[in-house]
Amino acid sequence: MRKYIDCREFPSxxxxxxxxxxxxxxxxxxxxxxxxxxxxGYTDSPELREGLRKLFHxxxxxxxxxxxxxxxxxxxxxxxxx
Numbered sequence: 001m002r003k004y005i006d007c008r009e010f011p012s013x014x015x016x017x018x019x020x021x022x023x024x025x026x027x028x029x030x031x032x033x034x035x036x037x038x039x040x041g042y043t044d045s046p047e048l049r050e051g052l053r054k055l056f057h058x059x060x061x062x063x064x065x066x067x068x069x070x071x072x073x074x075x076x077x078x079x080x081x082x
Contacts, residue, residue, distance in 0.1 A: 003028050003056045007035075008065040014039065019061035029053060 004021035005028060018035060022028035032052045036042040 001058050002060055003058060004061045005032050005052065005055050005057070006061045006065060009055075012040065016040070019065075021060055025053070025056065028056060 002021055002023055003025055004019060006019040007016035008019060016039060018039070020028060020031050020035065022031065029049060029052060033044055033049060036048060036052065037044060042048050
């Protein structure tokens with residue numbers, strides 16, 4: 001079953017609109033980590049990877065997302081920035 005992660009679910013300074021999907025959780029995690037590092041300034045860590053996995057959904061990302069997410073400071077992924 002396809003999995004996805006969607007940055008639109010979380011408010012950010014960059015207003016990121018990226019949604020990533022893949023056929024395997026490992027493939028999705030690899031790309032999601034690369035995106036978190038390159039676009040959001042995170043540092044790769046076991047905590048980042050665990051937090052990202054918790055944000056995975058089954059299926060495909062919806063065309064539109066109405067974010068009712070918590071403020072960035074309350075995001076489940078703890079930022080470890082450079």
